Amino acid sequence: MSFGGNAVLHDVSLTLDRGETLAILGPNGSGKSTLVRAVLGVLPSSAGSVQLFGTPLGRKVPWARIGYVPQRVSAGGGVSASAREVVTSGLLNSRRIFPPRDARARAVAALDTMGIADRAEDPVDNLSGGQQQRVLIARALVREPDLLILDEPVAGVDAASQAAFADALRVMKDAGASVAIVMHETGSLASLIDRAIVLDQGCKVHDGEPPFAHGAHALPGHDHVHPHDADGEPGVESLPRDFRVKS
Template identity: 60%
Template sequence: MTAADPYDHHDASPAITAREVRVRLGGLEILHGIDLDAYPGEAVAIMGGNGSGKSTLVRALVGALPASAGSISVFGSPRSRATAARIGYVPQRASAGGGVTATAREVVQSGLLGAGQLLLPRDAKARALAALDDLGVANLESRDIASLSGGEQQRVLIARALVRDPDLLILDEPMAGVDVPSQEALSQALTARRDAGASIIIVLHELGVLAPLVHHAVVLEHGCVTHIGEPPRALGVHALPGHDHVHAHADLPQPDGSTFSWEVRP
């Protein structure tokens, strides 16, 4: 890279490294040789327009989509169950549903279960309450998740990713369609994790309240990296009141191989 390379001052090893990653879906190549590094104590924004490949990239990073070429290593090793346990993943926001009743605390506690794991640790309740408190929603612990607002649900989803105290946190558009108080709560929680040494990768359409959090951006266009460095600061509409940006999901893959089912509600 050039002298402006945002990685050239690092002594520590990256939390995650992607090299020449390509992803094909339905016979079409969506990502064309992506390189990315995320280091401990820093937040990297993945930015770009709709259809640029942002969500495809993060799903490839967590192993939800297979790469057709290239390599992805986590903490210096190929992805495995051991490395997956150190990753927290927040997919694009969707509302709880599917006819299954669960409280906010139960949703967060489910983040402590890996693939094939049926029993929660003894301290699961305390850890879930602490994660909810980090996001400012401990008072909602006994509420049915489906009854919460979009912003409250998003805080619960992020608390679910944080409950294992991950070293690497990957979030796909966590600010989309949530209210300003929730955005501020999310910003504070993520900043605290970054300052504690976690590595953060976050998909954003615009920086908004997360501008102080982000160290640099990787900008995608048509599945290619077009910029690495200072984040673009164009003003968009995704954080404005009344704008919603909700995606339907079912059986969302997690880094440890488990799934988490959600359904969009209007």
């Protein structure tokens, strides 16, 4: 896929190839979440373009092929929901507003992938933070996506949940899926990352080998030559201009 960005983001362009696992790194406020949310059309883009599987952002995008794991804060409402119900909602898409007949089995299987099938009927509010995160990942996995986009999936998550996620990610990679992960550091997932971009103040300051290979120097906060000229106020996030996923 390719991004070309502008205003919280400045000229961030990138293409994610099929089967590639991309880490989107950077400090708080660098525009990582903004980038993925704009790519998914959750935030409106002021300029630029996004293509997912060769289709411009809009109704015609094959949303059923895309799994999104938002930051955990967005989960929850005023009424308890069971883990299975939350995961089942991942089976709905633009062409299917009723769950398929095998929804229950598929939801439980996705929870099993994340190692929490035994909690399927429990209210999500009763689960730990790491378990809640695993439910959200299962919700994205249940549709067997070709592109998985995760926003800080392992931030503040216990070791067992991190391990469950790493295993699931390995299975996804082996199946040929493309993955984009927003994260602070590659950490326990380092061996699974093919490529990393680093954002700082909305600019792409690194694109290539994951920075763990180079130590901490590729991370913002260190002196680094920025390959892009900022075309706006520093720290004012702009939106991605161009994002493509190859089908």
